[in-house]
Amino acid sequence: MTDELLVSITEDEEYDASQIQVLEGLEAVRKRPGMYIGSTSSSGLHHLIYEIVDNSIDEALAGACDEIAVSIGKEGTVTVVDNGRGIPIDVQEQTGKSALEVVFTVLHAGGKFGGGGYKVSGGLHGVGASVVNALSQWLTVRVYKNGQIYEMKFSRGDIIQELTIVGETDRSGTEVTFKPDSEIFDDCEFSYDVIKTRMREQAFLNGGLRITTSDEREGREVSDTMYYEGGIIEFVQYLNRNKTPLHDHVIYLADERNDSTAEVALQYCGDVYNEFMLSFANNIHTPDGGMHETGFKAALTRVLNDYGKKLNILKGDDKLSGEDCREGVTAIISVRLMEAQFEGQTKSKLGNSEMRSFVDSLLTEKLSTFLEENPSVARAILDKAVTASRAREAARKARENIRRKTALEGMSLPGKLADCNETNPELTEIYIVEGDSAGGSAKGGRDSRFQAILPLWGKMLNVEKARADKVYGNDKLTPVITALGAGIGEDFDETKLRYHKVIIMADADVDGSHIRTLLLTFFFRFMRPLVEGGYVYAAQPPLFKLTRGKTVRYVLDDTELEEAMAEMRGEDGKGKVDLSRNKGLGEMDAHELWDTTMNPETRVLKQIKMTDAIAADEVFTVLMGEKVEPRKEYIEKNAKYAVDLDI
Ligand code: TSJ
Numbered sequence: 001m002t003d004e005l006l007v008s009i010t011e012d013e014e015y016d017a018s019q020i021q022v023l024e025g026l027e028a029v030r031k032r033p034g035m036y037i038g039s040t041s042s043s044g045l046h047h048l049i050y051e052i053v054d055n056s057i058d059e060a061l062a063g064a065c066d067e068i069a070v071s072i073g074k075e076g077t078v079t080v081v082d083n084g085r086g087i088p089i090d091v092q093e094q095t096g097k098s099a100l101e102v103v104f105t106v107l108h109a110g111g112k113f114g115g116g117g118y119k120v121s122g123g124l125h126g127v128g129a130s131v132v133n134a135l136s137q138w139l140t141v142r143v144y145k146n147g148q149i150y151e152m153k154f155s156r157g158d159i160i161q162e163l164t165i166v167g168e169t170d171r172s173g174t175e176v177t178f179k180p181d182s183e184i185f186d187d188c189e190f191s192y193d194v195i196k197t198r199m200r201e202q203a204f205l206n207g208g209l210r211i212t213t214s215d216e217r218e219g220r221e222v223s224d225t226m227y228y229e230g231g232i233i234e235f236v237q238y239l240n241r242n243k244t245p246l247h248d249h250v251i252y253l254a255d256e257r258n259d260s261t262a263e264v265a266l267q268y269c270g271d272v273y274n275e276f277m278l279s280f281a282n283n284i285h286t287p288d289g290g291m292h293e294t295g296f297k298a299a300l301t302r303v304l305n306d307y308g309k310k311l312n313i314l315k316g317d318d319k320l321s322g323e324d325c326r327e328g329v330t331a332i333i334s335v336r337l338m339e340a341q342f343e344g345q346t347k348s349k350l351g352n353s354e355m356r357s358f359v360d361s362l363l364t365e366k367l368s369t370f371l372e373e374n375p376s377v378a379r380a381i382l383d384k385a386v387t388a389s390r391a392r393e394a395a396r397k398a399r400e401n402i403r404r405k406t407a408l409e410g411m412s413l414p415g416k417l418a419d420c421n422e423t424n425p426e427l428t429e430i431y432i433v434e435g436d437s438a439g440g441s442a443k444g445g446r447d448s449r450f451q452a453i454l455p456l457w458g459k460m461l462n463v464e465k466a467r468a469d470k471v472y473g474n475d476k477l478t479p480v481i482t483a484l485g486a487g488i489g490e491d492f493d494e495t496k497l498r499y500h501k502v503i504i505m506a507d508a509d510v511d512g513s514h515i516r517t518l519l520l521t522f523f524f525r526f527m528r529p530l531v532e533g534g535y536v537y538a539a540q541p542p543l544f545k546l547t548r549g550k551t552v553r554y555v556l557d558d559t560e561l562e563e564a565m566a567e568m569r570g571e572d573g574k575g576k577v578d579l580s581r582n583k584g585l586g587e588m589d590a591h592e593l594w595d596t597t598m599n600p601e602t603r604v605l606k607q608i609k610m611t612d613a614i615a616a617d618e619v620f621t622v623l624m625g626e627k628v629e630p631r632k633e634y635i636e637k638n639a640k641y642a643v644d645l646d647i
Contacts (some may be wrong), residue, residue, distance in 0.1 A: 279332075296331070
């Protein structure tokens with residue numbers, strides 16, 4: 001492989017500076033893989049698949065393919081195959097190479113994670129295929145075209161077999177198989193679930209496209225086919241499957257403008273008090289939103305207010321806020337455009353401002369019409385927003401009260417809180433502990449210089465069901481709110497946070513996991529920046545205690561148990577080791593608790609991440625929503641963890 005810079009000149013050989021593309025060698029990819037695929041961890045590994053699949057999806061968008069299959073092979077390889085036209089194999093005059101070879105050996109400057117932050121879509125360039133090639137121990141591509149099967153092979157980016165005809169065929173399409181390079185990736189184990197979830201999302205975003213995923217690894221053979229005629233309409237139905245929709249039909253709006261398209265699907269749910277919005281640009285998830293989301297929110301608020309005024313549901317100065325208008329909504333926004341600009345640290349925010357006015361006018365024109373034509377649906381949505389507005393007003397008053405009270409009492413901290421001496425929040429931690437006895441041990445065992453303890457006891461409020469106004473007055477949650485000191489809801493102010501590690505410490509059993517889920521739900525719903533900012537952790541108390549004579553060792557879970565037992569037994573394997581299951585935090589003394597769960601030198605903390613908002617929403621909704629059936633189903637399906645949740 002060469003490291004030189006290649007300069008490709010346009011066909012008519014005119015020296016137009018704007019048309020000269022600077023192309024780097026693939027060696028650069030192997031030197032700094034993170035620059036091209038984000039990281040060399042599991043997320044980077046899976047990224048390889050998405051880079052390849054994107055090319056097949058572009059072919060589908062061109063109307064030339066309607067089936068894609070992604071499979072994990074026996075030896076940890078991945079194969080992606082489509083029924084498109086097949087990558088062109090004829091030799092190009094200017095380069096003396098086939099398009100196929102160029103796709104796999106030439107890197108385009110300004111990849112998704114590189115400098116430019118844009119992605120060429122629908123072109124011949126197969127952005128990303130060369131990156132995958134460079135990071136694969138080997139890669140084989142087969143093109144089915146013109147009645148022939150063409151094949152080319154690579155290893156770590158170098159050609160090891162030139163383009164060869166290897167057989168005849170009556171089908172057309174492209175097939176790529178690759179084995180990720182273990183010299184590059186920390187772990188080359190693919191997760192079928194991760195792939196399936198991503199492919200399902202892509203099948204929803206590209207209605208009419210059939211995507212099949214399969215796992216051929218021994219002992220875990222499985223296959224799923226995903227096909228959604230209705231596209232993002234079915235995506236919304238899927239997300240709302242365990243909720244109670246306020247209106248039967250998903251509202252769907254779509255339009256084209258210049259070279260761009262925008263699609264929006266939304267449905268309100270009566271039993272849900274938060275919003276759930278997913279936005280995409282060129283099929284890429286934009287968790288930080290951007291112009292398309294801004295246009296959606298602004299227009300939704302304006303259209304609902306205008307309609308409310310017109311029908312006299314809103315009187316005088318009554319006004320619905322954006323949040324009121326989005327309470328209980330599930331919405332998908334999907335735009336496609338030529339030169340998408342992705343902004344921000346993680347390139348997950350759409351920057352093209354023309355998308356704001358485009359999506360805004362889509363809603364202004366078509367949502368207004370929809371409301372006019374469907375007055376009963378319109379009425380239900382308006383009523384929900386008005387109720388939300390009243391609840392928010394009540395919550396504001398309750399919050400005012402808390403604020404006034406704390407101002408009078410000089411920011412009194414909860415009585416149960418054992419605070420720490422250090423005042424710099426960057427250095428401090430708060431353990432939120434289930435139960436009074438565990439709270440006692442934690443207070444005894446902690447390092448009071450920087451560790452604070454807040455014991456919680458009794459049943460918590462089910463926050464999913466509760467409206468904001470109830471949360472403010474809740475006697476279990478108020479201590480958490482005041483101890484953290486950063487407020488709640490719209491008032492939440494990260495800079496006022498009194499501890500930068502908020503550690504939930506609950507038993508490793510079902511009740512413990514119940515408390516964790518409840519607290520996490522609360523943080524997720526009412527202090528979301530706390531979760532997003534990575535401030536929330538779960539302590540990991542050990543499950544097992546091994547004793548041999550005077551030696552004691554704690555083991556986190558069963559995966560390490562065998563090994564630890566063997567080590568304790570010693571060389572001869574004859575030592576008698578006593579194994580006991582830790583019953584609960586309350587049964588550890590202060591010393592043990594410090595050693596196993598609180599000492600920063602030895603403890604294991606699990607940082608709570610927002611990575612899968614869909615999954616989080618699902619667990620919360622299923623376990624705590626108002627619909628009983630899905631909850632029962634969920635608990636039955638997960639019978640080994642089942643308890644009477646009584647919520
Ligand atoms: F990029 C890649 F190599 F990784 C890759 C590309 C991997 C896979 C699984 C599929 C593809 C791919 C490329 N599928 N379909 C295409 N289509 C083209 O490259 C193609 C074919 C014909 C024409 C044409 O104008 O005739 C244009 C294009 C872009």
